[in-house]
Amino acid sequence: MDFLQLAVNALALGAAYALVALGFVLILNATAAVNFAQGDLVAAGGFLAVALAGILPVPGLLLLPLVAVLMAAVGLAVCAVAYWPLRDRPPVAVFISTIALGIILQNGLNGLFGAEPRAAPPLSGSGHLEIGGLVVARQSLAIMVVAALLIVGLRSLLWHTQLGRRLRATGQDREVAAALGIPVGAMVALTFALAAALAGAAGLLLANQFFITPTHGTDFIVKAYIAVVIGGWGRVGGALAGAMLVALFETVVAALADYAVATGLLYGALLAILVLRPQGLFGEAEGRRA
Amino acid sequence: MTAILHMRTWLVRDLNILLLAGAAVLVAWPFVADDAYALRLFTQAGIYALAALGYQFVFGHAGALSLAQGAFFGLGAYIAGILSVRFGAGFELTLPAAAIGAATLAALIALPVLRLRSHYFALATLGIGQVILLIAINWESVTGGANGIPNVPALSLFGGTVGRGWPMLVLVWSLVVAGALCARLLTGGLSGAALQLMREQPMAAEASGIDIGRIRFAALLLSALYGGAAGALQVHTVRVVSPEVLEFQVMVMLLAITVIGGRTSIAGAIVGAVLLIHLPEWFRPLERYYLMAYGAVLLAMVVAAPWGLMGAMRRARLHWLPEAPPPPPSAGPLPARHPPARLEIADLTRQFGGVRAVDGIDLAVAPGESVGVIGANGSGKTTLLNMIAGAETPDSGQILWAGGDIAGLPAYRIQRAGIARSFQMSKLVEEMSVLDNVAAAAWREFGGPDQGDARRAAMGLLDLLELAETAWRPCGALPPGLRRRVEIARALVGGPALLLLDEPAAGLTAGERERLAGTLAALNAAGTTLVVVDHDLGFLEKFAARLICLDQGRIIADGPPAVVRRDPGVVAAWLGQAPAKEAGHG
Numbered sequence: 003m004d005f006l007q008l009a010v011n012a013l014a015l016g017a018a019y020a021l022v023a024l025g026f027v028l029i030l031n032a033t034a035a036v037n038f039a040q041g042d043l044v045a046a047g048g049f050l051a052v053a054l055a056g057i058l059p060v061p062g063l064l065l066l067p068l069v070a071v072l073m074a075a076v077g078l079a080v081c082a083v084a085y086w087p088l089r090d091r092p093p094v095a096v097f098i099s100t101i102a103l104g105i106i107l108q109n110g111l112n113g114l115f116g117a118e119p120r121a122a123p124p125l126s127g128s129g130h131l132e133i134g135g136l137v138v139a140r141q142s143l144a145i146m147v148v149a150a151l152l153i154v155g156l157r158s159l160l161w162h163t164q165l166g167r168r169l170r171a172t173g174q175d176r177e178v179a180a181a182l183g184i185p186v187g188a189m190v191a192l193t194f195a196l197a198a199a200l201a202g203a204a205g206l207l208l209a210n211q212f213f214i215t216p217t218h219g220t221d222f223i224v225k226a227y228i229a230v231v232i233g234g235w236g237r238v239g240g241a242l243a244g245a246m247l248v249a250l251f252e253t254v255v256a257a258l259a260d261y262a263v264a265t266g267l268l269y270g271a272l273l274a275i276l277v278l279r280p281q282g283l284f285g286e287a288e289g290r291r292a
Numbered sequence: 293m294t295a296i297l298h299m300r301t302w303l304v305r306d307l308n309i310l311l312l313a314g315a316a317v318l319v320a321w322p323f324v325a326d327d328a329y330a331l332r333l334f335t336q337a338g339i340y341a342l343a344a345l346g347y348q349f350v351f352g353h354a355g356a357l358s359l360a361q362g363a364f365f366g367l368g369a370y371i372a373g374i375l376s377v378r379f380g381a382g383f384e385l386t387l388p389a390a391a392i393g394a395a396t397l398a399a400l401i402a403l404p405v406l407r408l409r410s411h412y413f414a415l416a417t418l419g420i421g422q423v424i425l426l427i428a429i430n431w432e433s434v435t436g437g438a439n440g441i442p443n444v445p446a447l448s449l450f451g452g453t454v455g456r457g458w459p460m461l462v463l464v465w466s467l468v469v470a471g472a473l474c475a476r477l478l479t480g481g482l483s484g485a486a487l488q489l490m491r492e493q494p495m496a497a498e499a500s501g502i503d504i505g506r507i508r509f510a511a512l513l514l515s516a517l518y519g520g521a522a523g524a525l526q527v528h529t530v531r532v533v534s535p536e537v538l539e540f541q542v543m544v545m546l547l548a549i550t551v552i553g554g555r556t557s558i559a560g561a562i563v564g565a566v567l568l569i570h571l572p573e574w575f576r577p578l579e580r581y582y583l584m585a586y587g588a589v590l591l592a593m594v595v596a597a598p599w600g601l602m603g604a605m606r607r608a609r610l611h612w613l614p615e616a617p618p619p620p621p622s623a624g625p626l627p628a629r630h631p632p633a634r635l636e637i638a639d640l641t642r643q644f645g646g647v648r649a650v651d652g653i654d655l656a657v658a659p660g661e662s663v664g665v666i667g668a669n670g671s672g673k674t675t676l677l678n679m680i681a682g683a684e685t686p687d688s689g690q691i692l693w694a695g696g697d698i699a700g701l702p703a704y705r706i707q708r709a710g711i712a713r714s715f716q717m718s719k720l721v722e723e724m725s726v727l728d729n730v731a732a733a734a735w736r737e738f739g740g741p742d743q744g745d746a747r748r749a750a751m752g753l754l755d756l757l758e759l760a761e762t763a764w765r766p767c768g769a770l771p772p773g774l775r776r777r778v779e780i781a782r783a784l785v786g787g788p789a790l791l792l793l794d795e796p797a798a799g800l801t802a803g804e805r806e807r808l809a810g811t812l813a814a815l816n817a818a819g820t821t822l823v824v825v826d827h828d829l830g831f832l833e834k835f836a837a838r839l840i841c842l843d844q845g846r847i848i849a850d851g852p853p854a855v856v857r858r859d860p861g862v863v864a865a866w867l868g869q870a871p872a873k874e875a876g877h878g
Binding site: 036083084087088091093094095097098099101102103104105106108109110112113220224227228231235262265266269270272273276277280 | 410420427430540580583586587588
């Protein structure tokens, strides 16, 4: 396959992974805890899109806001059940509670939809476009554009609004934020809602090209986790770069060697980074609390 | 011999009635439901109990969230499966090969992975599991690829065949019992207390001579040994080995068993395994959703009872049938003191960012001396103490003690060389009794599961520090004055020649300070060298014959208290413009 072609595929996959990793980092920064159910939220978003498409025969692009809103509600539930009761315990408690939540989500999806792979509708139609001799799937292009818009939107929310400043303050130091009168509980809940909405969006984007099964969630969380460690624990920009790197291994390296070798190499690279540069390629975020 | 005696006490006295009743039900149950399927489930429960007992070493006792236990289990299964199918090896060979194979993997990954902090450790161990799974799927010539290896022969032991049903069940549960007894010897009693100290107050554990790195290594190795052995049993029970044994589900199952049963309770691992293996049977009416219920139980447990079923039972028992505390043990002899030595610090420097917290300090303390260290906040007092005690590494300089340079040595080695310390913020295990907080620090000397000798030694120190009344009270319930004294009692466990105390009088009432000063004077008179950081000159003067004042990481005055407190530099740097007060709090 043409190298450029591969690069486009890597970029599309990386963009979707970036959304997953971003949600992971948001929660990490707000709570110092790992949300291990983040991957299962992606699967849930994918199946939600599948289910909605059965009721509303419209393009994926129109389903996207609906999926995001419904998933945000799921995120609030995740916060209420698996995080809030454990907020004063060591972070490992949340790690385990979200593993449990992942089991519930996975088997709930399995019960509702069965184990067969399912596909969500494309964002704006299938088929290919030819751009300067390069054949690009419309879906790949749409994924990149939608993911980029979401990331830019999230960035401006975090950096250019009062709400964003409050969210970031909560992530940096919860005690100080509370002392400044910021409603910390509401900010954390909102973070979970945002993270779940991002996961839902990623689910919708991925569930068209790559299909989706209830057990896919474990793959997604492992990739997001790796992306965040590679990019630097708690670093938003690093998570995006890490997601791209993971996607690069899965597409380009997999095409050059094979999928198993590429995955092995990815883990090898991860372990090497953990041993030689545990702060990640770009360093851990300032004021991290984990 | 003492181990056997100890075991008997444990079996007869410490296990409560409920537990024995539960065990009786468990033993009786396969007789009642004597069909092949029931026996098979019960065998399976034993296998998972063994793997979970192993997982408790690393997750429960060492407190590290390892996600590699499933990988050790699966690797053991593959090793045993391949050896028995390809080479016709018997269980007498496949069991040790599986256990040692898994432990070898653990030893290989331990070096890079064990020093990682919790979330990195979790991911790294998860990654190792994924790599092993990948190898199992892709190395087809050896592992049979995605289909695995079918037709694993029945378990043969020294030529005889151990068939399905009762024979296999008895074999599995004999190994569970053996594994439980080993775990009890390794983690019970005093060892359990020391491990709890290590989990909850790692700095205090290191300062008590406990080498945390070594213990975490041993814990990971033990978890792999148990996991690998359980894997070998698994493959002979299900008679096929496939990548399924390496999937994340197995790891989640072991985690759930341990969390639900109790992270450090041996009975918890067994009860948890029996429950979780049978849970799907009980939830069968839920049909396709029964596995959801299993996640819900785990979640409910983490939220409502993080101490697990066994912990919950213990709490309930203590609540409804409170036990009167036993009489305190008789006081044993005080620990033998290390030979007195001279501390000599040369050009010691430590920088944080651009700030020189300690800036080229030279200091000699003669054996038997009693030195007070004063200075404003941020003048480098605690950093100096931390470097002597090994909690921080100097950038440059020497710390000579008993004929060697101890600068940069880990804290546990410095403690073993006869230098003990207390902490500015007291580091005690809150729910553990005063007596056991002190006894846990004597683990290295008394070892093993038996608490008697260590408690008697601790009692001697509690007497010395007038803490005998509080022996059985949990540390969390003590006022600050008593907590300081417990910290000092603990520091004295190793018989230090030099005692470093960091603000021992902070937060104490005037009366408590008076008593503490008297205790320190007595300790010093008995031969212990003291270096005490504090803000209260009046307190220091009661036992210190020499005062040192630090300012911006340097010594600006050194001499008898009466001279130092009038030193113009000291007055300017520390006491400010006001004349010297008796209890100057700065």
